[in-house]
Amino acid sequence: MTRAASALADPYRTRILCPSSPVHRRDPAVWTGPGAPVRPADAAALTAHSADGYHVVDELLSPAEVQTYWNELVRLSNDENLAADERVIAEKKTGEVRSIFEVHRISPLIAELVRDPRVLDRARQILGSDVYIHQSRVNYMPGFKGTGFYWHSDFETWHAEDGMPLPRAVSCSIALADNYAFNGGLMVMPGSHRTFVPCVGETPADNYKNSLQEQEIGVPAERDIARLCGVHGIKQFTGPAGSALWFDANLMHGSGSNITPFPRSNIFLVFNSVENALVEPFAATAARPSFIASRDVVPITR
């Protein structure tokens, strides 16, 4: 099949010239595989994940662990050796550290977390196979002036710009600060992962250099967001530090601003199935750097 023919056959076409209707996603959110573990997720969690595209694990980390990781984030954000590192993304207006990518290769503590059975085995359960880290990062959202992220599907970008074939990936967002309804926590549309929303606009070269700060390409149309919201509604991820949100790669999500004094930080780990390794980008001229989208498909083991 030529590249053009393959693009036409792609069920997840995006970055297109003219608006196109959202499409029903055929791939499951919870995969089954012969070698997948049967813990720690119970049947209710997997059912919720399949139906809603996400589930929450309370107290994934203990209060003491939260403190340990919080200190690690403070240490990383003050690490002068990292200041000029391209994996460190700064806030557009203030220059403050907003995210550190590939953090599991920077921090031994976070490398350990990735291999922790509470995390790794749940990812393997959901994806029904061995897994590897597609992307990892820590996010810092300051109080008073935290800016949000507009509605998007991660998979739309990963497919278009990274060449991820199918939405057989799952994100784990671990809150290191309490998430209130009012300090810019994640909003999700439960069940929206079953719909793929193509986005209009060609991907510019080196798009990621801007899109990590403010996304302009890969943004769903307001009409599509309104329809999805009408069908699925909006839920907020709230709860104490240490809780984790596991969500499907194609779940529609976003966040508002944070003017409260309560900063938020989280650890964000994206697991991809080793059977879903990246190929050429589906809608970009060049793949993004490996610290944003790893091509190192080695199964994680304990």
Next chain:
Amino acid sequence: MTRAASALADPYRTRILCPSSPVHRRDPAVWTGPGAPVRPADAAALTAHSADGYHVVDELLSPAEVQTYWNELVRLSNDENLAADERVIAEKKTGEVRSIFEVHRISPLIAELVRDPRVLDRARQILGSDVYIHQSRVNYMPGFKGTGFYWHSDFETWHAEDGMPLPRAVSCSIALADNYAFNGGLMVMPGSHRTFVPCVGETPADNYKNSLQEQEIGVPAERDIARLCGVHGIKQFTGPAGSALWFDANLMHGSGSNITPFPRSNIFLVFNSVENALVEPFAATAARPSFIASRDVVPITR
């Protein structure tokens, strides 16, 4: 007393050159007066208003009334005769109508609402006297791209720029759309009305022309906001359309952004006691126009 001496004696000094500690407010939030009505607010509502600086009235407007006023807001925002009116404030980025001031003199329907016993008598109860409209407006917050308002005390501005002597004023914000926790509704710090936070910075001439879109002067220091928040916490005003938030002039409040498809609109009426008529601004060279701060102290009657 000279003007300088009077400024020194002012318990609500603000727009100062150097940071200054917040001060305890001596004036009450609920005033008593011989002629004040005994309805519609009950004792519990008045007690809450005194302690927290606000109270909520569910279903102040019926669903049918909400629809009527919603239609009126749509009509006003499309009224070509108002397009060039200085009382119409547009969104900085998009040019869309954000607020219409002095709306009770523009819309007969809203003029009627101001005289409605459900509204007028409650204002007279709280302020313990006859009242007049210091400011009225309707606010439009669009979905998808609604911007919020940073933390502030209205009285700080009204005192500094309008010459309102005491915080003997009350605001009534009537929701015309459902307020969720996630569509940019008002956040308040319960009890913060008992503390007056002086703000640093001299008031520029014609400050209101910018401050109605984005406030830069009259903004409390982050340290003061954090302290108030630590003591009082944050509550959100949520609830169905038709509910009303009554809040003290000095309550610390703000709002976040709104990326959801749910727009919000509200009617905002500020009642001031006729015994608290405006004088010269306490910290500005010229008073703001009357459509923002009325000097027409005529008691409202039914």
